[in-house]
Amino acid sequence: MELQTAIEILEYHQEWRLGKREDMIHEPKKLTEALDIVLSEVKKFCLGTVSVSVLEQIRQAFADYRRAEGCSCCRDNDAHKEAEKRLAELLRPIPYDDGSGFDWWQYCTER
Numbered sequence: 001m002e003l004q005t006a007i008e009i010l011e012y013h014q015e016w017r018l019g020k021r022e023d024m025i026h027e028p029k030k031l032t033e034a035l036d037i038v039l040s041e042v043k044k045f046c047l048g049t050v051s052v053s054v055l056e057q058i059r060q061a062f063a064d065y066r067r068a069e070g071c072s073c074c075r076d077n078d079a080h081k082e083a084e085k086r087l088a089e090l091l092r093p094i095p096y097d098d099g100s101g102f103d104w105w106q107y108c109t110e111r
Contacts, residue, residue: 003041006034054090061086 013031015021026034065083068076084102088095093102 001030001033001037003037006037009034010038058087058090061090 068079068083
């Protein structure tokens with residue numbers, strides 16, 4: 001079962017539990033499988049173990065971001081914005097209140 005399917009099953013079950021759905025359409029075995037998958041992903045995220053595919057995506061997004069930096073005369077602004085967007089999707093930083101970007105500085109190593 002894919003993670004997205006597991007999430008959908010659990011969301012439907014929660015709606016049913018709260019009285020927003022009439023029929024409980026998922027068997028207990030499917031609910032258990034969905035819970036196992038979601039819990040496994042939460043543990044990975046909370047415990048700091050990142051799957052290889054996520055690590056590869058982050059590494060590629062960071063490399064694209066660095067390449068887009070360039071020097072002031074050859075910086076690719078569009079590529080820079082796109083790479084930052086990809087990094088933000090993967091890393092979920094806190095955005096600025098005015099929507100102008102992300103507060104990456106709060107994550108920097110202190111000097």
